[in-house]
Amino acid sequence: MNRLNIGVLGMLQACVGDTPIAIGGSRQRTILAMLALAPGQVVSVDALVEAVWNGRPPATGRTQVAICVAALRKTVKAAGFHDDVIITSAPGYLLRTDSTRIDAVEFAELTAKGEAAADPAEAAGCLDEALKLWRGPALTGVSGLPVEIEAARLEELRLTAHEKHAAIRLDLGQHNDLIGELTTLVREHPLREQSRAQLMLAQYRAGRRAESLGTFRDGQRLSINEFGLELGPALRKMHDAILRDDPSLAATASRPDRTANSSLRQRLRPAQLPADVHGFTGRAHEIAALDGMIGDTKLSIGLITGGSGVGKTGLAVHWAHGVADKFPDGQLFADVSAGAKAVLGGFLRALGVPDDLIRDDVEERAALYRSILRDRRALVVLDNASSFAEIRPLLPGSAQCHVLVTSRGQLYDLLGQHGAHHLRLGSLAAPDAVELLGSVAGSARVTADPVASNRLAELCDRLPLVLRTAGARLAAKPHWSVRHLLDKVADEAHRLDELSGAEQDLRAGFAASCRELSEPESALFRRLGLLTVPEV
Template identity: 90%
Template sequence: MNNRLHIGVLGMLQAGVGDTQIAIGGSRQRTILAMLALAPGQVVSVDALVEAVWNGRPPATGRTQVAICVAALRKTFKTAGFHDDVIITSAPGYLLRTDGVRIDAVEFAELTDKGEAAAEAGDLAEAARCLDAAQKLWRGPALTGVSGLSVEIEAARLEELRLAVHEKHAAIRLDLGQHNDLIGELTTLVREHPLREQSRAQLMLAQYRAGRRAESLATFRDGQRLSISEFGLELGPSLRKMHDAILRDDPGLTAARPVRTADSPLRHRVPAQLPADVPGFTGRADEIAALDGMVGDTELTIGLITGGAGVGKTGLAVHWANRVADDFPGGQLFADVSAGPKAVLGAFLRALGVPDDLIRDDVEERAALYRSILRDRRALVVLDNAASFGEIRPLLPGSAQCHVLVTSRGQLYDLLGQHGAHQLRLGALAPTDAVSLLGAVAGNARVTADPGATHQLAELCDRLPLVLRTAGARLAAKPHWSVRHLLDKVADEAHRLDELSGAEHDLRAGFAVSCRELTEPESALFRRLGLLTVPEVSVWIGAALLDTTANRAEKHMERLVDLQLLDVVGTDPTGAVRYRQPELIRLYAKELCEEHDSRQVRLRACERVFSGWLSMAVDGRRSTGFDGQRLEDLLRDPSTLFDVPADAIPSLRAAY
C-alpha cells in the first residue's frame, strides 16, 4: 500500500487516501465512522453505535442497519484504493485499525503531549513549535456535518481541548517575548469566548508588555462588566491580581521566563502541573472556605475530598488549587494516582528537575528523594482519584510547609486516622447553584426562559455537576431545543441514564467503578434498594430486602455509605439512622437488579418489606388508638409515619 488512509474529525468529517478525498455515504455512515475515529484501536460496541445513530430510539432493525453501514464503509475504502481492512469486527462491536491510518485528532493529542513535555523540560521553542503544529490541524468546528448526541458531546470536548491548547501556546509565547504578535490572536479569542478568564488575562499581559497599558485596563473592565451583567459575579482572583499588578506597574509583569534548550540543566525546577481551571465553575462557596481553612503554615496539612461519581471532586480540587496556586511558590504537582505510586513518583521527580539516571526503580528510594527535594519548599500536591491509602502513602511529602489535597470516592480511614486529614464530604449542588451551572454551560437565556423546567431538569440530574454539564452541553449543541424539550426526554426513567450520559462520561460506567468493590451481600442489597421508590429507608428495610439480621444489614448499608452509593439523611425520632439512595444511582441499581435477580427473588424481597409496612400500620392503629378517619388520613399520606411506596397503599387499605 503506497498511500495511507487519513481521517479528519477536527473540522468537517473527511477521509481520503493520499491526495484523493473519499465521499462518505449518508448520515448514518458518517456518524459510525466518527464514533470509530474517536476511539481508534478500541472496540466500539454495536450498542454504542446504535445509540449514537438513533439517540436512544432505534428501530428494531438497528443492529442490522449498523452492520450494513459498516459493510458500506469497508467497500468505500477499498474502492478508493485502500485495500487493507480498516474496520475490524471484534466482539461486542467494531474496531478502527490504527496501522496505516492517520487520524488528525490522534496527531493533535500527540503534538500536544510532546509540546507539554518540552515545556516541562524548559525547551520553550520546541514546545511552541509543537503546540503551533497541533493548532494548525484544525480546519473548523470539530465533526462538522455529523449529528447525534454522542458525537456532539465529543465535539464539545474536542473544542475545549483546542481552547486549552491555545491558552498553553499563548502562555509559552508570552514567555518567549512574542507579546506583540499575540495581541491580535488573543483579541479574537476573547471576543469569541469572553468568559475564558485565562485568555483575557493573557491578553491584558500582552497589551501591557507592548506598552498599551490603558488598553490592558480596558480589557479588564470589559470582562468585569460582562461578568456582573451576566452572572452578578466579580471576575476571578487571577484576573483581579493581574489588574492590580498592572495598576502598580509590578516589575514582575515585564519579566519573561528565560528560554532554555532541551540540553540545558535544570537544577531547581518549579513545576506547575495543575490542569486548567474548570470553565464556568459554580457554587461550592462553603466548601472552598473549608479548604482555605485547612491550609496551615507550620505543619503538613492534608485535605480529603470524598464523594460519589459526578459530584465534582476533581473539579473542586482543580478550581481551588488554581485559586491558591500563588500561595505555593515551591510548585504545584498534580497526578491521577490510579497510575500507581511508582509511576507518579517518577513523573513528579522529573517535573522537579531530577534527571532520569538519578531516578531509581525502587518505590521507597523514589519516595525518599521526593521528600528530600520538597523538604524546604512550600508546595501544593493534588492527588486525584485515590482508591486506597497505599496508593498515596509514598506520595506524601515530609515538609511542614507543604499541603496535600486528595480526592477519593471511598473513605481512606488510614489517612484520617494516621495523618489527621481534614475530610470534606461533597454532596449535590444547592438548587440555585445547579440552575446557575446549567446556565453557564447552556447559556443564561436558555434557562431563564423557563425557570420551572430548568429547576425540574436540575433535580432529575440529582444536582450533580458532571451530569448538569452533560445536560447543559446537550442544550448548547442543540440551540433549537428548549429546556422543556430536554426535560421531557430526561423525565422518562427508562431512558434517563442514557439521556444524561456522554461519550466521555457514561453514568453507568461511573457507578460501576464503586460497585466493583462490593461483596455479594452488599451488591444484592444495593440492587434491591433500587426496587423501592421511597424517599428514605432505614436498617429494618435493608434487613427485609436481604432476609437477614438488622446488625448485618446495618454493616452492609454503612459500606454503601462509604462507597458513596447511599446517603445518610438524618435520624428518626427514635434515633435510628435514615438513608437515601440518590435517584440516578437507584435507577442504575434497579437495572442491575432486573438483570441479576430473578423475578421471584425480587417479588419476595418486596413482599418482606411490604409486610413490615403493613405490620407497622396495624400496630400503629392499635398502640395509638387511631380511629378510622385518622388511619384513612395516614394511608393517603403514609410518609408521615413510615416508608410506603405509592403502589403499596392499596395493600395497606385492603389490610385495614
C-alpha cells in the first residue's frame, strides 16, 4: 500500500509512493505545512487563518481555508492516495498519521534512538541517518510566522543532532574525517560554542595544534567585538588544556558495545533530566507541595499548569534534580509533543530494551514499558502535554514510580481519573522576580537601580521566561543600564519585539497558548484587547 510522504526538512514536498504531488499556491502550502508540523493533532481554523494571512485575514478567511483544504484533499486523491488524509475535527483539521510518513517525525525518532543506543557505532549510524533526511533549510518556500518559528525550531534540532553526532564520532576516533564538516558548521554558525570546541578537539587530535588555537582566537575575537563578552568556560577550558597538552584530550575508548556485554543495557539506569535551571528562584510553596507527594503509597502524579512563560518546565526540572537520588532506578524525561509512540520508543531503549523487542504498536510498547517499571522506583517527567490521551500510554502502573506532567491546559481526565495533584503556577513574587533578573543580568546592575529593576520586573509580568530574556539582553549589552532597557520596553505595543531575539521569540510562545483556546475563548480574548484600560 502506498503511503503519503510529506517532507518539511527542506523544500516542502509531498508524494504518493514515488509520485510527486504538485501542491497549489502559497496558501495551500502553508496549510499543509501547519498540519504536517502537528501530525495527529487538531490544528484550529483560527491558527490556519493566522498563519496564512499573518494576523490580517480577510472577512472570508475561514471560507478560503476550507476551500484550500478541499483542494489539498482533491490533489492527494488525484495522485492515487484514496484515503482521507486530512480529517475535519472541531475546531479545525488534523493530518492522519497511520498512512502518512513525515520526515520531521522520522528525524525525531531516529535521533531519540541514537541518543538511547548503548553502542556508539549504532548511535552514530542513527544520527547520521537522521541528518541525511535534511534536504536544505526546513520549510523553504513556505510563508507565515508560525511556520517560520517552527522552521527555526527544527533548525535548532538539526544543529543539536550535528553536535551529538560529532561528539560520538570523536569518541570513535574519527577526528580526521570530522574536521571538514565541523569547519563548515562553525563557519555557518560561529556563535555555537560546542561546535567550536569540537572542531578544536578534532584539530588537536589530528596534530594541527596551531589551527586549533587559531579556531579559539577567531571565536574569541568575534565574541568580544560583537557582544563584549569572553567565550564560555567550556571553550576556555579546552583552550587551556590544549596549551598544556593535557593527556585527557587524547582519543579515548568508546563506550562498551552492546553485543560484547548485552547485560549492560538490561541494568541501565537512565538519567535523562536536562541540565538544572541556572539561577532558579522562588516557588518554595510549590516545591514543598511536590516534595509532599513522594510519600504516597499509590502511583503519584503531579500536574503543573500555567500560561506560556510562567516557568512550568523550569520548576519540573529543578525539582526533579533535587529529588533524583530518591529514584535509584532512573529518571526519564521527554517532551511529549513528539507523540506517545516516539516517546515510548526512547524510554524503552533507555531502559535497556533491544530494538527487536520494541513493537510498532503503541499499546504494545506501553504494556512493555509498564512491565519493566513494575518493580522499579523511577521518576518520569512528561513535559508540554496538550491532552490526557497524549500521556495516557506513558503512565506507569507501579506505585513506586512518580510522574510529573507540565501542560498549558488543565487535563481534567488526569485530575479526575488519576487524582493528580494540581499546581497552577502564576507570576513570581516581586522580590523573586527581581532576584531572577539579577541572576541573569548581574546582581550589581540590578541593585544599583532598585526602582527601575522593580518596574522592569513588573513590565515583564514577573514571568520567568520574560525575565530571563530581559536579563539576557542586559547581559549581552554591558554598557546598558537597567533603566535604559526599561525605557525601551515602556511602550507596550513594541514590548514583545524588544524582548525577543533570535534565540527566544516571546510572541510565538504566547501565540501557541492562544491557539489552544476554543473559538469563543479566542474571540473573547481578541475583543478584550480592544479595551483602552490598563488591566482587565
